[in-house]
Structures are given as structure tokens and as C-alpha cells.
Amino acid sequence: MEKVSVLKLSEKRVMDSEGVEMGVLHNIIAEAGTGALKELVVKPAEDLDTSKFRKEDEYIFIPFDAVKAIKDVIIVDSEKIRTRA
């Protein structure tokens, strides 16, 4: 159950734990040696305040540590992404 195909994850919606829509998943960054997942690369929703995220081109980066659940949507802990600002 916890093993997920990355192909199926792309374009999945990303929400924070308060129900705010953050955007859609574009990619995942991993450490090549260990395979540890580092960050989600997300195409932000238009009305999202992206000032507190690391940005590159049109994408924002969300630390994978903040991910709480990945099912039909991806839920990230709003506390964790806020304290990292």
C-alpha cells in the first residue's frame, strides 16, 4: 500500500492540512545515493502565496518531510511548511 508509482502521482493535487489547495505535483527530488525522497516539485495554484517557498521557474519546492498522506490527493502538513519559511 505504501508503495506508489511515481508516474501515477504526477499531476496529483497537493493540499495542505487546512484544506488549502497548493497546486499539482510536477516532480519529486531524491538523493541518488540513498534513494531518500527530498522534495516535492509543485506547480502552484494561481492564488497560492508562494513567498514562503523556495522557487525555481514556475515551480515551488515542498520538503518531503511535510508530506502527511498520499492517496487520491497529496496532503502536506501546513505547520511544517510554515515553520520552514
Added chain:
Amino acid sequence: MEIELSSLYGQDLYTDRGIRVGKIEDVTVDIKEKRISGLAVKNVNPNAFSVGKRKGVIIPYRWVTAIGDIVLIKHVKRRVMESETEEETERTKESK
């Protein structure tokens, strides 16, 4: 080195003895462990893995030794693999 997982799609996979294994089609991740768990490989070279009628194999990420322009895995003897024998191969590895 950090990699974007989508950059792995379509990359060729070789063993460290230079045998072509196949082409990476997908990556599986373990959400709980926050880790890449395996590489789904298609167009499998029958000299590397016997897959029978199955479409491909899932190579455990532990086997990966290098990721650059191509991906290398530890050389394994030609063996019959189920499409999802990750658990099984894990056991055989531990029993060594």
C-alpha cells in the same frame, strides 16, 4: 547528488559488468520510508533477466550502484524473476 525522479524515465539500465538490463519506465516510492523503493524496467534484455510473458521487472533500488547519464545496478546472475519479487529477493539477500 540530487535527481528529479522523472529524469529517470526512459534511461537505460545496465549492470556494473556492462550488461544492458532494460529501460526505466517508472519509479516506485515507499511513502512511509520516504525512499525510492524500486525501478520498473521494460524492454528487458532476456540475457539479463528472464521475464517470461511479463512486461517487465521491478528492480529494488538497493541494487542501484550509480546514477549518471545511465543507471548501473549490481550484477546479478541471470535468474527468473516474477514481476514483483522484491520481497523474495530481499529474503534471499538476507539469508546470505
